[in-house]
Amino acid sequence: MQSRAVMASSTLPAPHHHHHHRRSRASASNFLRFRSRRPLLSPPSLRGFRLRATAAALTVEPDTQVKQDSLELDLLACPICYEPLTRKGPSGLNLPAIYRSGFKCLKCNKSFSSKDVYLDLTITSGTKEYNEFKPTRTELFRSPIVSFLYERGWRQNFNRSGFPGPDEEFNMAQEYFKPVAGGLLVDVSCGSGLFSRKFAKSGSYSAVIALDFSENMLRQCFEFIKQDETLSTINLALVRADISRLPFASCSVDAIHAGAALHCWPSPSNAVAEISRVLRSGGVFVATTFLSSPLNNPFSSEALRPLRQFFGQENNSYNYFTEKEIEDLCKSCGLINYTSKVQRSFIMFSAQKP
Structure with a gap:
């Protein structure tokens, strides 16, 4: 007979086993x-x-x-x-x-x-016949090859564009997240969990949710977690979801991180609007991306901005923006206190929910 005791096992479950449910002491209609x-x-005098x-x-x-x-x-x-x-x-x-x-x-x-090692909270979860293909830039990261290579050479190439590296980017993000220390953090478009694991191990948050649309990225994230015993009992969950349809209640999340992701989103405006919806008052959004530059977009200058709007995306499968456009996007989605740090094509920006 299955025990009614609720225990957090220190051993991570292997995929593909059947789910075991226990009868909850509360009604099945109780919400999580x-x-x-x-x-x-x-206080202001201590913020430093x-x-x-x-x-x-x-x-x-x-x-x-x-x-x-x-x-x-x-x-x-x-x-x-x-x-x-x-x-x-x-x-x-x-x-x-x-x-x-x-x-x-x-x-x-x-x-x-x-399913597998993650909770699938996409709209198409459980469908048997229906199949939907996303833009090329989205489908690329669903590849098992790209998922395997992401932390084994792919991410290191970002240094050429000014990205300071995962350790420094993590420290920079932690500074922005100070006002919401101890809260719930969601790492959207987490990829293989490079930053999700760092946030979880920091002890700065009550829980961390690693969220991505790519099934294989989440599986790779799980493999990395299994290799680190310190992560086996930490409040770290893997969730598959669409960035433009986040499976969270409004005003329920303290911190949201999106590392090198905004340029990959099919609709950055819909994504940032969703992020704004789920952030609670005072919640903080921190993200990094590539700024539009002559290296990745031939229409990056202000003088050629009209041409970029018509032709820029035809020449590139990713969304590259200027810093002014990113700030304008955050403000249009109801976020305030925008601030940023720029190094060549790299930008880390932060904004807050009023």
């Missing part, structure tokens, strides 16, 4: 509730100091036990209707708990399972 503990923002938050445990607690220093919210949502998902299985945003859980939208009557 995530408690994010965040310290109060430092480095802050470090201790990761808080992910728990499911009765509404009557809400504490003043906790914020309870419905996190995972149906990608179709955005209603909260019900959950059957052990609680927690860690790999073993997610793997052994089933998720369902009662309104759409659609079920989502942790």
